[in-house]
Structures are given as C-alpha cells and as structure tokens.
Amino acid sequence: MGRDALISLWQDTAEELVVPEPRVDPSRSFDVAIIGAGFSGLWTAYYLKEHDPAIKVAIFESQRVGFGASGRNGGWVSGFLPMSLGDLESSFGRAQAVEMYRHSFATIDEIERVIRAEKIECGFHRGGTLHGATNAVQAQRVKDEIEEARRFGFGEEHYRLLSSDEMRDRLSVPNLVLASYTPHCAVVHPLKMVRGLASAVLRLGVEIFENSRVAEFRAKSVRTANGEYRADVVVRATEGYTSQITDHRRLLAPLYSYMVATAPLTTDQVARLNWHNRETYHDARNMIIYSQLTADNRIAFGGRGAPYHFASRIKPGFDTNQRIHDKIIRSMHSVFPVSTEVAVTHRWGGPLGVPRNWQPSVNFDEQSGLASLGGYVGDGVAATNLAARTLAHLIRKADHELTRLPWVNQPSRKWEIEPLRYIGINGLIKLSESMDKHERRTDKPDRIREAVLKTFLG
Numbered sequence: 001m002g003r004d005a006l007i008s009l010w011q012d013t014a015e016e017l018v019v020p021e022p023r024v025d026p027s028r029s030f031d032v033a034i035i036g037a038g039f040s041g042l043w044t045a046y047y048l049k050e051h052d053p054a055i056k057v058a059i060f061e062s063q064r065v066g067f068g069a070s071g072r073n074g075g076w077v078s079g080f081l082p083m084s085l086g087d088l089e090s091s092f093g094r095a096q097a098v099e100m101y102r103h104s105f106a107t108i109d110e111i112e113r114v115i116r117a118e119k120i121e122c123g124f125h126r127g128g129t130l131h132g133a134t135n136a137v138q139a140q141r142v143k144d145e146i147e148e149a150r151r152f153g154f155g156e157e158h159y160r161l162l163s164s165d166e167m168r169d170r171l172s173v174p175n176l177v178l179a180s181y182t183p184h185c186a187v188v189h190p191l192k193m194v195r196g197l198a199s200a201v202l203r204l205g206v207e208i209f210e211n212s213r214v215a216e217f218r219a220k221s222v223r224t225a226n227g228e229y230r231a232d233v234v235v236r237a238t239e240g241y242t243s244q245i246t247d248h249r250r251l252l253a254p255l256y257s258y259m260v261a262t263a264p265l266t267t268d269q270v271a272r273l274n275w276h277n278r279e280t281y282h283d284a285r286n287m288i289i290y291s292q293l294t295a296d297n298r299i300a301f302g303g304r305g306a307p308y309h310f311a312s313r314i315k316p317g318f319d320t321n322q323r324i325h326d327k328i329i330r331s332m333h334s335v336f337p338v339s340t341e342v343a344v345t346h347r348w349g350g351p352l353g354v355p356r357n358w359q360p361s362v363n364f365d366e367q368s369g370l371a372s373l374g375g376y377v378g379d380g381v382a383a384t385n386l387a388a389r390t391l392a393h394l395i396r397k398a399d400h401e402l403t404r405l406p407w408v409n410q411p412s413r414k415w416e417i418e419p420l421r422y423i424g425i426n427g428l429i430k431l432s433e434s435m436d437k438h439e440r441r442t443d444k445p446d447r448i449r450e451a452v453l454k455t456f457l458g
C-alpha cells in the first residue's frame, strides 16, 4: 500500500476556483474591507450585499479562498455551539441562552436556503448527529446533555435518547452503551461549499484580493504589501491565524485539529455499518473526535488533542503530525472496525481559533468602524453564518433580534503571556486525555481532574 497523501480529501476532490484579479490600486476605497476569505469573511460579504447591492465590499485573503479551517474541516454543519445552554445561562440568563440556541439551530435551514438559492454543489445532506457513549461516564454525559436541553424547553424533536435497536438501525459502533440523536446537523464537502460561496459573492460584485496578506490594520484602513486601502468598516475574520497579526497575538490561541480519510467503502461495507442516512458521529469522550460518511462513501474522521505550539506559532509543517494522525487512525479503527479493511488515503489538519473564555463573539465598534467575528473553538461551519448575519445587521446599524444575541460585543479577555499560555493549554490537553483513560479503565468519573478542568475553562 502506498503512502497516503498529505493533503486534504477536500482539496483533492474539489474543482479549482478562479478568482478574477481585482484592480490593485491602493488609492481605492471601500465601504467595508474584510480580512480573511473563509466562511466568516464570505458570509459577511454575502449578507452585506444581500441587504444593499450597492455597498462596496472587498475581501483581502493572504492565501487563496478557503485556505484556512473553512476549506479543511470535518464538514459538520452543526447547530451546536462550543458553549452549552448552561454556560450561556450562567453568563447571560436563561432567556438569552434559549435565544442563542434557537437561532443557532435555525441557521442550518438558512445555510440550506442559500446553498439552494445560489446552486452551491457541496453535497449538503441533513442527516443529523449521533452522539454515542462507550462507557458509563460517557453515558451519563449524554443523558446530562439531554436533561439540560429539556430544562431549557428543547423537546424530543431537538434531542433524544435512542433505544439500542434504533441506534443499531442507524449506525453500527462496537461497545455502545447508549446514544442520542439530534436533527440539527448536516454534512457538506467544506471546500466545495466555501468556493461556491465565494463564487456567489463574486457574482454579487464583491472583490476578492487573493495572495494579499494584511500586515496591519486600524480604523478605516488595511495595509497590504501593495499599500494601504481605505474603508469605512474593517472586519477581522482571521480566526486561527489572528495571532500572526501585529497587536492581535493574544486574542485567539491557534489549536490544531487533524483529520484522515479512507478510500471509498464498498456497498457491502456501508451496509455492514448500517450508515444509511449519513448522520455525523461522535462520542462523549473528553478529547473530541468527529466523523462523517462522505457523499462518495469514505469515512472522514478527525480529532483534537494535538499540542499547542509555543507563542501561538503556525507553520505549514504543522498541518500534518504523524503521531496525532496515527492516533486518529487508531481511534477510527476502534470506532469503525470496517475501516481497517480500507486504505487511509488522506491526512491533513489546520488551526482553529480559541478565545480565552472559549466562547465565540461578534464585535462592532460604531465609532471606529472596527469589527470582528470568530473564536468558534472548532464549531464554526454553521456559527460563521449566524455570526456574519448578525454582523451585517450591526454594520447597517439595523435594529434586529440577532443584534441582541448574547455573543454581540462580548470579546474575550486576552490569553496569558508565555510560557503560561503554553503550560496552561498543553496541561489542559493532557488532562482531557488522562480523564478519558481513567474513565475507560474504571467506568467512573475523575472528579479531581474534572474540577481542575472546570477551573481552567471558567
């Protein structure tokens, strides 16, 4: 068997996007300049144009459209946020927590609407999510999530426990103790989606400057190697790469998530998995894993847990990590034994953005015109849409229910200086791993480590 490719499955299977060269002339000015052509930047441009076709919007992207996490992710379009209903309630109250989740769930419909309206071919399929538990501690975690959802008024139609027969009918995973199901998730080919969205914004008249890194920005201007462009509003949509911009080094810690994909399964292998409706699957371990069955029947499987790099460093060499990829393959083999029968064809990864409070935010300062959105902690495929819709209303100064959501103008405090950040984040990663080991070994929660984790995340 040959060595698998160190590029993403998505890159290997999407058509190139040709972006017309915009006129490079720094004497030009725009109503809105957006830094970053991932989902955050593109959705922001899309909604600004939808509200006001005459608005002049430019996007500056240091590489190519979809170069960042948006073109590399697990393709989960999930209505779930990195902060739980309970987390939101303790910071903003019950009503705001419910509103936030209500809008987040509805975002999947909105994304589907645009994908259909703009004829974006990205294999969008709404199969929902299965959340499995393979030991007693994980089972309790899944039950607690459902109980929390009920406490906030989200009934069976949003989230429910499956009987073991129901679970077997949907997906065959060994050693499952129990599982839950929610319809609030779809799967996509993320690079096709981000390129399709870019084509849509180009059609609406947005200009995209590729290979145009913004070295610095301030109110009313962005500076690239070609000079300084002026704009009334400047939006930072740089997520995991934010730490590379002067003066923004401690806003978001870049944590790496890694993925692998297998060769297509045979019809018989898919039948043995019982995976008929392409639900996304994860389990309730502390160190997140995530998987989808692609439109061409490959298993795309990812996991977190890679070490954080000192001083928030990012470099192309970090996009693959043999040790972590091998670990992810072992996890995939244990979750889906059938995957041992097929080759792993692709391995890849990339940075996602984590704010100090682990909660994304949408920020706009009317006076300076400076805006930002992000900090999705690895749950951004759908959340970028909700954040961008919200930001478009804020920029238009429109009074809208989205602009009253609790993540508006709630920037996190900065990360600690080094080496505290390095010690803290890597300690947290080790802690999550050791909790999983303890839970597997003893079938009991590790209360002490749980308390340490809570303190750090709080």
Ligand SMILES: Cc1cc2nc3c(=O)[nH]c(=O)nc-3n(C[C@H](O)[C@H](O)[C@H](O)COP(=O)(O)OP(=O)(O)OC[C@H]3O[C@@H](n4cnc5c(N)ncnc54)[C@H](O)[C@@H]3O)c2cc1C
Pocket: 035, 036, 037, 038, 039, 040, 041, 060, 061, 062, 063, 064, 065, 066, 067, 068, 069, 070, 071, 072, 073, 074, 075, 076, 077, 078, 212, 213, 214, 215, 237, 238, 239, 240, 241, 242, 245, 256, 257, 258, 259, 290, 302, 348, 349, 350, 351, 352, 373, 374, 376, 377, 378, 379, 380, 381, 382, 383, 384
């Ligand atoms: C391996 C992996 C798997 C994931 N899986 C999922 C998943 O299944 N579901 C989910 O919801 N989320 C997932 N995520 C997270 C999700 O992909 C992100 O939250 C989301 O794509 C963020 O979009 P964004 O546009 O904010 O950031 P990005 O897509 O990272 O875009 C930022 C862009 O800004 C550009 N940029 C940065 N600095 C500059 C600069 N100075 N000048 C100009 N341009 C700049 C970058 O080149 C990049 O293109 C995953 C992430 C990774 C890495």
